[in-house]
Amino acid sequence: MVSQDMSDMTPREVRQAIREGKWTGPTAGMAPEFVQANLVIVPSDWAFDLLLFSQRNPRPCPLLEVTEPGDPEPRELAAGSDIRTDLPRYRVYRDGVLAEEPTDIRDLWRDDLVSFLIGCSFTFEGALMDAGVPVRHVEMGVNVPMYITSVPCRPAGRLKGQVVMSMRPIPAVMIARAVSTTALFPAVHGAPLHVGEPGMIGIEDLSRPDFGDPVEIREGEIPVFWGCGVTPQAALMASKPPFAITHSPGHMFLTDRKDREYSVF
Secondary structure (H helix, E strand, O other): OOOHHHHOOOHHHHHHHHHOOOOOOOOOOOOOOEEEEEEEEEEHHHHHHHHHHHHHOOOOOOEEEEOOOOOOOOOOOOOOOOOOOOOOOEEEEEOOEEEEOOOOOHHHOOOOEEEEEEEOOHHHHHHHHHOOOOOHHHHHOOOOOEEEEEEEOOOEOOEOOEEEEEEEEEEHHHHHHHHHHHOOOHHHOOOOOEEOOHHHHOOOOOOOOOEOOOOOOOOOEEEEEEEOOOHHHHHHHHHOOOOEEEEOOOOOEEEEEEHHHHOOO
């Protein structure tokens, strides 16, 4: 669970604390009002495939920035940052298989690596809470539950896979409010992709998410599903590039951009 000291930090201070090894946990609730981003790093010969994949699947993969090959600094989102050290935990995939989860990837860095920063639904959670809509994983101090669904992505080049969705239980009387609130953030997943029966999108057991942690669903609440930036990780596992690095689900990159910059109101 994020401490009060961490939640009160600026994004730059959070990144510095992470770089110094003072925080290795999930980032939900950190630096409120600032955008958090998913990360995917691939060799340059896979970069066009991932760019096209993101363009063809904008709801789960809203692209915020792409770096130059070999450049570890996402200059538009956070000048002075270092993508190799400033996330709490990473995932390294070799031939589509998770090989390790380091907290620093400087020793894995190569001159041909291209970083993709993808929008995160954490961005609209502040607006949900401001609207009086509960966000259960924040209340519980755990990672948001994420599920690989049966909904196919549009393939692009060598990349294919299923849409990953994050779930938040919402009181039935607040569903319309949750939909209208998140729809104002189209650049960071926007409105839900599915409301209600999880079996219709291939989820058999909500208590067993593919990523993140299960959360309590209370009487009168309905599971609501949003597109999730972990979708590229599912595509990497399905498509098996020889090498790729991502964030560990829920362990995001804190940017210097304000949430309101990505809203349409």
